[in-house]
Amino acid sequence: MTALYHDFAAWLARPHMLTPSGLRARHAGQALLAMLALHLAVLLLVLLPLLGLWQSAMGLPSPEAFDQVSKAMLVPFVVLLAPVAEELAFRGWLTGRVRAVWLVGCGFAAAGFLAMVNFHIYEVPASFAVLGIGLAMPAGWWWLRRRGVVPGFERAFPVLVWLSIVVFALSHLSNYPRFSWTLLPMVLPQLWAGMTLSYTRMRIGIFGAMLIHAAANGISVSLALFGG
Structure with a gap:
């Protein structure tokens, strides 16, 4: 100890x-x-x-x-x-690892767009952006699975x-x-x-x-x- x-x-x-x-x-x-x-x-x-x-x-x-x-x-x-x-x-x-950094970056980006939706700032584009990030996150995770450290x-x-x-x-x-x-x-x-x-x-x-x-x-x- x-x-x-x-x-x-x-x-x-x-x-x-x-x-x-x-x-x-x-x-x-x-x-x-x-x-x-x-x-x-x-x-x-x-x-x-x-x-x-x-x-x-x-x-x-x-x-x-x-x-x-x-x-x-x-x-x-x-x-x-x-x-x-x-x-x-x-x-x-x-x-x-590249895919871990990718996921965290997507998460913070999604949180930013959700905040825009919450404060009624370009709600429709921000909503589509959140949807796009949701689709891109797992795709990027799979594609970057063999990459090493940033x-x-x-x-x-x-x-x-x-x-x-x-x-x-x-x-x-x-x-x-x-x-x-x-x-x-x-x-x-x-x-x-x-x-x-x-x-x-x-x-x-x-x-x-x-x-x-x-x-x-x-x-x-x-x-x-x-x-x-």
């Missing part, structure tokens, strides 16, 4: 591409539990207590993410759907990893009813999650990152529902 944590710290200092071992590899389960323990220990014992004091001192609002989902769908959405979608979007492409990806990997971590954290500011600079510390849990999940994704694989993400979200929603 100590060696794993030293490796995690060294990887954060100098991110580099790894070949994920997969969940079936020897000691993968132990590594997964060790990263989950570290993730939860920092989250529950350090970040959440400090941020609770910060929120109280600054009079900040509580996040509205849980209020936007019905109670019947809260657990499936937060514990199952969100971890899968967010891991695919923010860390599914970290291996640099040229130059490994050189840019450290910047891309930290960019994905920061964007992942900042995206959670949308959980709050209004923006304020004093809210920035409130996404430190997501910044920490981005660090642990990125390393887990590269060392074990995308499913390992999804499992840790789901466990952390499950504890968060339990605290929100039963602990205030």
Whole structure:
């Protein structure tokens, strides 16, 4: 466990591409539990207590993410759907394979066009664009299946990893009813999650990152529902 944590710290200092071992590899389960323990220990014992004091001192609002989902769908959405979608979007492409980057690019493009439809901006063309992307995604995935890593990806990997971590954290500011600079510390849990999940994704694989993400979200929603 100590060696794993030293490796995690060294990887954060100098991110580099790894070949994920997969969940079936020897000691993968132990590594997964060790990263989950570290993730939860920092989250529950350090970040959440400090941020609770910060929120109280600054009079900040509580996040509205849980209020936007019905109670019947809260657990499936937060514990199952969100971890899968967010891991695919923010860390599914970290291996640099062409088809993975293709899928993520199509996903973000589709999300942009859906936002245009939602805000009534060129709704008809945007709707056709979403349909076209939906057809192109699987076709591109099949056509690019034999392609390797995107040229130059490994050189840019450290910047891309930290960019994905920061964007992942900042995206959670949308959980709050209004923006304020004093809210920035409130996404430190997501910044920490981005660090642990990125390393887990590269060392074990995308499913390992999804499992840790789901466990952390499950504890968060339990605290929100039963602990205030």
